[in-house]
Amino acid sequence: MSTWRPASRFPKWLSWIPDWCHAPLIWMLRLGIAALIAFLAVAFFYFLQSSKFDLDEVAAIPARTTILDRNGTEIEVAWGSNRRLARRQDLPDFMIQCLEAREDARFYEHNGVDFRGLARATIRNIKDRDFTQGASTLSMQLARNTFEMRAKSIHRKLLEIALTLRIEQRYSKDEILTHYLNRIYFGAGCHGIEEASRSYFGKSVSQLDKGQIAMLIGIIRGPHLFSPTRNLPGARAQQDEVLDRMIAMGRIDEAEKKRIEALPIKLVPSEHRSSERSYALHAIREELAEILETSDIRLDGLIVHTTLATDWQLRLETDLSEALSEAEKAPGWDKPTHAGYQSGETPEYLQCAAVTLESETGSVLALIGGRDFLHSRLDRTVQARRDLGTVIEPWIAAAAAERGKRVIPGNPLLTGRQIGPAETERIIKRCGIGGPFLTTEDLFRGGVASTPMELATALTTLVSNGKRPQPFLIQKISNADGKTLFTRQTSRSQAISSNAAKEASSILKQVAGTRSYTGATGSGRDAWLLRVGPTGSTVVWLGFDSPERIAKNPHIDKILDDLVKRLGNN
Template sequence: MSTWRPIRRTPAWLAWMPGWLRTSMKWLLWTGVIGGTLGLMVALFYFSKASRFDLAEVAKMPAHTAIYDRNGKEMGSGGPNSRRLITRADIPNFLVNALRAREDARFFEHSGVDVRGLARAAVENVKRGGMAQGASTLSMQLARNTFEIREKSINRKLLEIALTLRLESRYSKDEILANYLNRIYFGAGCHGIEQAARTYFGKQTSQLNEAESAMLVGIIRGPHIFSPFRNLDAAREQQSQTLARMKAMGLINDADVARVKAMPIKLVPQEQRGAERSYALEAIQKELQTILDDVDIRDGGLTVRSTLDAGWQTRLETDLSESLRNIEQSKGWEYPTHEKHQQGAEPQYLQCAAVTLETKTGAILALVGGRDYLDSRYDRTIGARRDLGSAFSPWVAAAAAERGRLVLPGKPVQTGRQIGPKETIRIAKRCGITGPFLETEDLFRGSAAATPLELATGLATLGNAGQRPKPYLIQSITAPDGKVLYTAAPSTTPAIGKQAAKEAADLLDKESGTRVQAGATGSGRDAWLARLGPKGSTAIWVGFDDPQRIAPAKQLDSVLDDLAQRLGN
């Protein structure tokens, strides 16, 4: 049998190579073919995944944040609902250059993916053994923020790159720039550059000066910790770093840096920052901003489940308004409507504040910060610090009982003398009432000040067997995809003994299962109603913003009794 085969001749262009080199070249060639094939397959796979995303979402207004009460009733919207979209024409050129310098120097040159930056980041990540750097361009950040691609992994980065290339083929650079600034989070509940400009500086994006532009760009990397409202010094430092990068790129010179740094930063005053429709919604928004900062939540379209009971909130507001009108009618006073205020009338009129806490948890069931939110955004539940008068007597009793002394019902001075003012003050502070206090026997007659929120907390402490609850307004925060981002963890602090709390609570008049303490201060300038129900602890204050006598004690007591009966039914 013949085994003859034709002799394969080595091509002339390879004949000069030694055998080992020809073998190496062959392996390199096959490796390149296989690698290229695998690379093409990977690219096709990720472009296929990327094709499932709707690029029209990039230019859409992100969903607003909806706020609900504890029973699922929608109460309003959070700050992101006030977002406004801007276009490239609205963005100052200085802000664009600042953004390039700080976030993406080659934005107008690359095709969405900065290959040089990726290479540098890859080397650094290999050195550190993880995904420490991502070399994300503005386009990549826009893709990530739009489609919520968050986890740090090679899979996420490859999908992000594929999405970015699609995005760059769909939108112009100016559109990408505007959409990026419309979406990113700037702290203080601000989603998008327009809301940030209005919230921080009270102006439109197109009106931002160079100092404000550099500061807003500077806080992008840490919107929570660098928010000017939270830490102006840190925001100024980020502004300086942005200007330094601009100078290093040759976009500005030393004189420009000095000039911009010398510009004053005028933030919107605290009392003008709220844009809600009620005291309760504004309080929720403030707590929401704190949680977003602390938990580092930057998403929009959130669902916020509050602790409020919308039914009780409405009832408290209605009954308070009716009781105050009764006082005004008996005195011949006319309550000035919002329209009259708009016409320039600024008379004094009776104000009020009320808080109801869920006794065992501290969850706020209702919050009324004043008579009319449209006329005054000042939240008196935390700002009206007034003498308690006879409403302080339960804590005189609590201090005496805590030290094993006799509690003499109806005799707070005699009860307090057994332990003295200092010990009474110490116990009151443990229950959440912070004063100031008069360190004489007048303390036992009610010369101790508190806010309505503090009084409600003190009441809840008595009703919760001496455990002081921490008040809170937000139960949970949920992302648009249903993922729970935050859940409140109610907390209590031991304040006084169980028996002392019971004896103090028993001093409150009992009627229909509810304990009530009502009365005015000796000056007649403040009236308080303390109500400790089976589940909730309510503190109500009535008075004038500029203290003055309200009404004779007997007349005021009858109004407070009427209010107590309304709330008890």
């Protein structure tokens, strides 16, 4: 008995294809349908994920940056609280052209995602086995900056693409450009094109010339590294790259490029550039700018957790100010006084600088870069390198002890001679003092220079068993939702042996529960106070910016002794 079955029939559209191709073609068709279904499923998933984000945030005024001290108390400063936002009509057409040329040549052609560029980047990433290429359009960068999407992963990239497509549907191209320029970071603590324009050039964005425009657009890729205030040659190189791209796109010619490059770049003086009202806050802003760049954090509304102890900062400021004011009022003082100066005048009165580092970590508890921030923005804790004089003795002792030699208290010359100037210099440098050093025995008489920050680092090295810290002001950065974006990893290296550090520390004198050491240069131009309290190591410098003898009457020792008493045992 036979069973009848109908003969298999191939679709007519396959009749012209050789028989051996039929099966592979059908499998390819099935795989294509499966891939399409998978693609639609993934697209639907990321559409749902992107719908959880509020697109109103794209156009919202960026939140201010909040600064907290080490106890979580807000410091009286609010960067970005008076943010000026640029409107589309404020943005010169040349700026838009430069931005297209530099960042997204097909901005007005694509729908937010440049799939050609994305395909090239994907192939390159596969070859490199890493996420070396991003192919981000301006719209994608806006999505990333608005919602802080920094993780390098396929998931993040797909979510970014979905958000970008939503943004393109919600906002016009001109609105996207404007929101992008209002949100991105331009270095030197400047978020947004208007703030950057006023901070760097002292004028609104609508008043910028073509040279200034090309420079601002050029630094977008490295706002901290190429900030004009810290690296003008680098900023000019970026300006040149932007103009070359403009030539390649046919927007300008070589003659126009040369004319633009010839335009003078006049930057706003540093004393008029920032809104901080103290050296400590200015130093925080400088460190923050570097962290934002190196950690690729471009979000506003940051919560910056600093290491400052505001009670000790205020105490140190007050005691220093009162001690110097009393010295200037004493009979026989024949130098200019702080009271006789107005804001903006070049200071010539007795100056000071002070740094306190936490002995355990090296974090900055207090920082005073000068006597009056409104008179002078020069931060003398890191920018003034002055002779140490007799306060070099503890480190000469440390060098001798490190080499197993005898420390002779009160006689650094005999102590240092046992190992010689060269070896002494080598060991002192390991503690953090940068020099320059005299190469003769005058080194043992104080022939070495240092900044107050370096000396504070070296002092902390002595009191923490020879471990040299890396000073820092910012412990952590988080966003408004409490998500941690940056955490400081403390770093301490063993500079000298624990025994050498202890023997050198013993030279410090016990005064009211603290250990201190005061001294001055033989010329009387610089005076120093070293002080080790229960938790922190403090260095104070006194002198004039243009080196001259501090005073004959009252003697400088009286000023230092008065300061030691004022600080007490805190």
